[in-house]
Amino acid sequence: MKRKNLLMAACCAWGVAVGAHGATHKVHFDTLAQGQLPTNFTSQSVDMVQLAYTDTIGNVCNPTQTGVAIINTQSFGSCPLPSPPNQLTARSVIIDFDMPDFVTQLGGPVKKVVFKYAQLVGNVQIVFNSQCFTRASFTALPNGNYGGVKYSATPCRVRLRKQPNDITQFSVGGALLAIDDVRASD
Numbered sequence: 810m811k812r813k814n815l816l817m818a819a820c821c822a823w824g825v826a827v828g829a830h831g832a833t834h835k836v837h838f839d840t841l842a843q844g845q846l847p848t849n850f851t852s853q854s855v856d857m858v859q860l861a862y863t864d865t866i867g868n869v870c871n872p873t874q875t876g877v878a879i880i881n882t883q884s885f886g887s888c889p890l891p892s893p894p895n896q897l898t899a900r901s902v903i904i905d906f907d908m909p910d911f912v913t914q915l916g917g918p919v920k921k922v923v924f925k926y927a928q929l930v931g932n933v934q935i936v937f938n939s940q941c942f943t944r945a946s947f948t949a950l951p952n953g954n955y956g957g958v959k960y961s962a963t964p965c966r967v968r969l970r971k972q973p974n975d976i977t978q979f980s981v982g983g984a985l986l987a988i989d990d991v992r993a994s995d
Contacts, residue, residue: 831995834914836906838880838895838989846878846897854914856907862982863943864901864932870941874984876901883987888927888965896927896989903934903982911993918975921994923968931984937969938978 836853848859861872882894897904911919922937926947934943940956947962954960957974961967969976981988 831920832915832917833992833994834911835993836991838897839893841880841895841897843880843882843895846880855910858905858907859899859902860905860980860982862899862901862903862984863934863941864984866932866943866945868940868942870934870936874901878902878904878982881987888925896987898929898985898987899982900985901982903936903980904988905936905980906991908977908979908993915993915995917995918971919977919979919993919995920971920975921969922976922979922991923966923994924981924991925966925989926981927965927987928983929985929987933983933986934981935967936978936980937976938974 834853834855836855838852841850841852846859850857859878862874862876863869863871864873865871877900879898879900880895881898882896908919928946932943932945933947934941935947938956938958940958942950944950947967948964950960950962952961954972957972958976959970959972969979
């Protein structure tokens, strides 16, 4: 019992949760200062990079816009982002998450990614395992299997799940999109 308590304490200190289904690591942006972010930044031990955004609806990543990402505390309408105080707002950029950092935090491959969002204005873009989609909304991309990853979206949450491929690449953004609680699981 003592060993289990030590393991749980260590996991909590690293931001990793261990449950019946395995480890989880969540990026919630709460440790970042409010305001504009640099091109490269880190939150909860996961490196991220701002990349140019494709505003044209389709399945090709051909960047047409370069904007900024900011950290703010604003609440956004019908999809309140649940993890106060901070959310990341992408304005004409996509945020590329370093998946090897998630693998390190989890101690194994990423089998699931879930994030919460509030679409504010314009199109959205999601990239996973070399599959690139720009749509009017996340729900405009039909739920299904793309490149061995199961995609499903509701008006406030997107879920990616291994089927059969692990998630080895993940980027998300849009014309004006707030995201929070990006959670990877093994």
